[in-house]
Amino acid sequence: MNDVFSPQRLRLLIRGDLVAGYRSLLVVSGALAGVILIAGLATRGGALGDGDFYRRCFGLALFAWGLVASSRAFRPLHDRTRNEAYLLIPASALEKMLARLLALTVGLVVYLLVFIGLASVVVETLNFLLHGGRGAFFDPFDRTVWSSILVYIVLQSFYFLGGAWFRRAHFVKTTLALTFAVAGFACFAALTVRIVFAGYWLDVGDVFFVLEQLGARASGIGAVVPGIALLLPLACWWIAWLRLQEAQVSDGV
Numbered sequence: 001m002n003d004v005f006s007p008q009r010l011r012l013l014i015r016g017d018l019v020a021g022y023r024s025l026l027v028v029s030g031a032l033a034g035v036i037l038i039a040g041l042a043t044r045g046g047a048l049g050d051g052d053f054y055r056r057c058f059g060l061a062l063f064a065w066g067l068v069a070s071s072r073a074f075r076p077l078h079d080r081t082r083n084e085a086y087l088l089i090p091a092s093a094l095e096k097m098l099a100r101l102l103a104l105t106v107g108l109v110v111y112l113l114v115f116i117g118l119a120s121v122v123v124e125t126l127n128f129l130l131h132g133g134r135g136a137f138f139d140p141f142d143r144t145v146w147s148s149i150l151v152y153i154v155l156q157s158f159y160f161l162g163g164a165w166f167r168r169a170h171f172v173k174t175t176l177a178l179t180f181a182v183a184g185f186a187c188f189a190a191l192t193v194r195i196v197f198a199g200y201w202l203d204v205g206d207v208f209f210v211l212e213q214l215g216a217r218a219s220g221i222g223a224v225v226p227g228i229a230l231l232l233p234l235a236c237w238w239i240a241w242l243r244l245q246e247a248q249v250s251d252g253v
Contacts, residue, residue, distance in 0.1 A: 009091045013099035032061055033119055040123035044131055054120045054138035058112060059148045066108050066152055070159040071171035073100040074240075077247055078167045093245035097164075101237060104156060109149055113140040150229070157233035164240040 018025075036057055043053065076086035089096065120138035128134040139145070162174030 004092050005094055006091075010095045010098055013089075013091055013095055014103060017099060017103060028065060029115065032065075032115070036116075036119045037123055037126075040120075041126060041130070044127055044133075044135070053135070054116055055142060055144055055148075057119075058116045058138065058145060061116070062109070062112055062148065062152050063155070065112075066104060066156055067159045068171055069108070070104050070156045071163045071174055073104060073160055073163040074244065075163075077164070077244065083247075087248050093248045094241060096248075097237070097241045097244050101160065104160065105153060109152075113145075116140075153233055154229055157236035161236040161240045161243075164243040 036054075039057075040053065076082040086096075091099075117138045117140055124134040124137060158178055159171065159174050162177065163170045166173045
C-alpha cells in the first residue's frame, strides 16, 4: 500500500470525521433552517422576489460556517489531550489534510447547495399556502452563487492554513493576519504611487483614472488575476500540509 496516499484510508478518514461531527452538523443545520424559515416567512421570501433572499442566505451560511470551520479544522493537532491520538492515526499527513480540505470545500459547498435549495422549496410552499403567492426558489446554478463559491475557496485557504499554523484563537489570529497583510499592501501601493508621481498633485479621482488606463492597456491582466486567485489557495493548502507533516514527524514519533 502507498505510504503517502491511499484512497481507502482517505475514505475511512472522511467517514470517521463525519461520524465524529454529525451531531454538530445537525445542530448547525437545524439553527440555519430555523433562521431561514423565520426570515423567509417574515419577509415573504424577500417580498416574493427573484430568489435573491436565498442567494444571500447561501453566501452568509457558506462564509460564516465555512471560514469558522476551516479555522478549527486542526483543533486535535493543537489540543494536548487529543494530539497524540490524532498524530498516531494510521494515515499520512497528506491524507489527513485532504480529508479535512475536501469536507470544507467540496462537501460543505454541495451540502449547502442542496440544503438551501430544499429550504427554499419548504419556505416558498408555506408562503404560497399562507399568502397566496410565492417567490422564486433557490437556483444553485446562478452565476452569483458560483462567484461567491470562488471567493470562498480563496478565503477558506487562508483560514485553513491558520487552523494548521496557529495553536489558539485560530479565527481571530487569521483575521488579524489578513487585515495586516491588506493594510501593508495598501500602504505599499500608496507609497509606490507617491514615489512614481512625485511632484504631481493627485487626488482620488486621478488615481482611479491612472489605474483604469493601466488596466485598459495591460491586456494580460485578465489572465494574471485568475492565475493569482488559483495559486493562492494551492500555496496555502500546500503550506498547511507541510505544517501537518512537520508536526507528524516531530511529535508523532
